[in-house]
Each structure stands twice: as structure tokens, then as C-alpha cells.
Amino acid sequence: MPEKKTTDRARADKRAGKSASTQAGEYVHEEIEHIREGKHGASSAKQAIAIGLSKARRAGVKAPVKKTASKATKKKAVQDTAASHRKGAAKKTSAKRSTATKKALKREGSAAASKTALSRQGKAAARKRPASARSAAAKKAARTKGPAVRKAAAKKAARKRAAR
Template sequence: MPEKKTIAKAREDKRRGKAPSTQAGEFVHEEIEHIREGKHGARSAKQAIAIGLSKARRAGVKIGAGKSASTATKKKAASDTRAARKRSSGTAAKKSTTRSRATKTALKKEGHAAASKRALSAQARKSAAKRPAASRSAAAKKAAHTKGAAGRSAAAKKAARTRAKKAS
């Protein structure tokens, strides 16, 4: 179950008109924090992200599986979306104690390196490399549009500092 503050942050993102992936990012961030705190582990950064996305879908964030996702992933995404709908209509079945305990026990046995900066950075690079330049550019333009004036100004200053650092 996601923390209340995570759900509140995702709702705030939705109110501000941010993309569903941004809303889901709050849940992924929470999952990474849990791994770093030692609440549980994960085999890879990819698994940590998948757990966060699953929680987001179950909390009602409208995010589907990717175009190139496997059949199993698409099935799981559909199942999570259905679970969210059932939860909102009040007809959700009681969670299986045995199943949730088994999941928690299995995750506790996993390592914590999956949430390291190095692992997450490698995952981000790998994921970005699969996308065409036009797609990455469009995402950056959309991000700049929803950032707001103060955010754009801060980003421009940071970019200028980075350029100056690289030049020297």
C-alpha cells in the first residue's frame, strides 16, 4: 500500500496537468526510498521501477504498459488497472494475507544495490537509448512547458553553469 504522502503528491501532479508518467514517478521514488531504507530489496533497478509502476496503477494513475512491453507485462498492467477500478467502486476483494506476506518475505531477501545511483543511472541511460531522438526532444519540450517560469529560469541557470564547467 502506498503512503498517503505519495498519493497526495501524485494527485498534486495530476492537478498541475503533469503527465501520468510524472504522477507514477512519485510511486517509483517511494519504492526506491523503501529499498534504500532497507524495508525490502530488489533484484534490479528495473524491478524496483516495475513495483512502483504497479502501485501507481493500483492507486488509479492512468498509465498503461509500454508499446514494446512483453505479453506478461501487459497482462499485469491490465490487472492492476482493473484492481484500481474495483477499489474505487468499493467491490475490491480482501487482499490475501498469505500472498502479501510471501511477497514481502521474498523481497526482503533481495539486495539493496538496485536503488544505488549507479544502478538507476545505468537503467535510465539504457531506457533512453531505446527511444528515438525526436521522442526525447518532445518529452523535454513538454517538461519545459509544464515547469513554469521560475522552474525554467532555474533550469537555464543550471544549464549555463554546466556549460561553463565543461568549457573550463
């Protein structure tokens, strides 16, 4: 069950007209915080992100599944979306399964939420995307920055060029 503040932040993102992935990011962030706090662990950064996305879909975020995702991932996403439409707990997870899941996650380490692990995961995901998509994302990011942030970024770029 996601925390109230996470759901509130995701709703605020939705009201602001932000994308589904931004809304889902709030849940992923919560999951990473849980791992860092030691509530449970994860075997990899990918698993931590998957748990967060699952929570987001169950909370009603319309996060689409990647076309390249595996059959199992697609099936899980459909289940999560269906769970978000259910009123009440019609298909509640059994206590046995819930306990087993918690125990399994408790056994995992917290290195999955480290800055290096998350950075590695992000870079690996970016490498799979074509250069044109990465370039478009960078251009959009530059457009959505305010003038002060843009100026600071330009100064930093100039300093880096001068250092070379």
C-alpha cells in the first residue's frame, strides 16, 4: 500500500498535466526510499523500479507497458491495471503469499537503491534507445528549463569546454 504523500504527489503531477511516467516516478521513488531505509531490499535496481511501477499501476496511474517488454511483464501490468479498477479488495493477496513476498524481499540487500546501481540502470536503459530519441529528450529538457537554469547550464558547458 503506497503512502498517502506519494499518492498526493502523483495526483498533483496528474493535475499539472505531467506524463504517466512522471506520476509513476513518485511510486518508484517511494520504493527506493523504502530500500534505503531498510524496510526491505531488492535484487537489482530494475526490480526496485518494477515494484514501484506495479504500485503505480495499482494506484490508477495509466503507465503504459513497453512494446519490447516480456510476456510475463505485460501480464503483470494487465493484472495491476485490473486491480486498480476493483472496488474494495475483491481479490486480496493471501496472507501466506504476502508474508512469503515480504520475507523474500527482506533477504535481499539494499545495494540496488545505491546511486551507482541506479545510475548504471539509467545508463543501460538509455543505451537501448536510439541517439535521435536521446537527443530529442535532451532538447525537450533544455526547452522546459527556466531562463536562470538555462543560463547556469550554458556557463557550466562553457567552463567544461575551456577545461579541455
